Amino acid sequence: MPETQIHPSAIIEPGAEIGPGCVIGPFTLVGPQVRLGAGVVLKSHVVVAGDTVIGDETVVFPFASIGEVPQDLKFHGEKTRLEIGKRNRIREYVTINPGTEGGGALTLVGDDGLFMAGSHVAHDCKIGNRVILVNNVAIAGHCVLEDDVIVGGLSGVHQFVRIGRGAMIGALSMVAADVIPFGLVQGPRAHLDGLNLVGLKRRGASREEMHALRDMLTGLGKGAFRDTARQMAQEDQSEKVREVLDFILGPSDRSFLAPHP
Structure with a gap:
């Protein structure tokens, strides 16, 4: 494991735990309750705040905001958490929020995900392994995305929706109801359009x-x-x-x- 590298312009607040081999780029802010696993890379201008854990070898690209307070008017500063797994790729301008007291106080992201530029994961979501959110996807609060889900660009998922394992959401879809595992969904007001045969x-x-x-x-x-x-x-x-x-x-x-x- 190479040595940890922290750019002189980065701010690491007292209390933060930085794992071995991490690389923290210029003008990045790491809050006092943050814990970074081994080999995490935070490129320039990243903000990681709150009670947030980021797993080994995850890479966060510039201008992402991870762990800042939820976009929920019912949130009043209660203690909540965000846990992000290993080997995720979190691209530019992604936002991922921690949980709220009313939703279990935990947002959970699995391993090996790809969160493309501008995508958003709201409070209290449970995101599985190998999930892909394409550019500017918005996942509202309390949603569950199981393993191997792909959500196409500019799509939205309504709060409390569950998307089953291996399902695929086509681009420009608005998903307002649950999606069965392996389903293929698309449309401005999305409908079930068969099975995700390619994924299967x-x-x-x-x-x-x-x-x-x-x-x-x-x-x-x-x-x-x-x-x-x-x-x-x-x-x-x-x-x-x-x-x-x-x-x-x-x-x-x-x-x-x-x-x-």
Whole structure:
């Protein structure tokens, strides 16, 4: 592990913990409760504030703001946290906020994500591993994005929405309801447009698994999602179909995006 490098113009407030091999660029501010893992790189003009943990080998690009207070008028300075995992790439002008007391007091970001320029992760979100947010995506508070989700550029996700594993959101979409795992969603008021077949193939799904998912999606379109899912859950299903059904029947007060008529 190389030596830690801190530019003379950077401000590291007393109490901050800087891991071995970190590189902190010019005009960067690291707050007193921040903890940086090994090999973290903060390029120039980065702000990391609050009770924030950034995992090993994550790179934060210029003008990102990480851990500043939530954009929630109900927040009044209570103790909340932000945890960011390992090997993330957080590009220019990204904002990621900590939690709020009313939402569990924790925003959580997994490993190996790519957060492109201008994207935003709001308070109390739970972001999985290998998630990609393309330029200027806005994720509102309390959302859950499971592993391997991709959200296309200039899209918005409404607060409290869940997006299941491996789903893909097309560019310029507004997502206001839950998205099933492996779903493909797009539209100004987004609708379910089938399965994310490209993502399934990339992750090694077999032809049989994809056919089973297609049959399941066709069946779900014939009735109310939850009622139909309960009926399907009584039958023998493949692993990925079972994952989708468990997601549909999981805890949520929101409806689901349905196929476009």
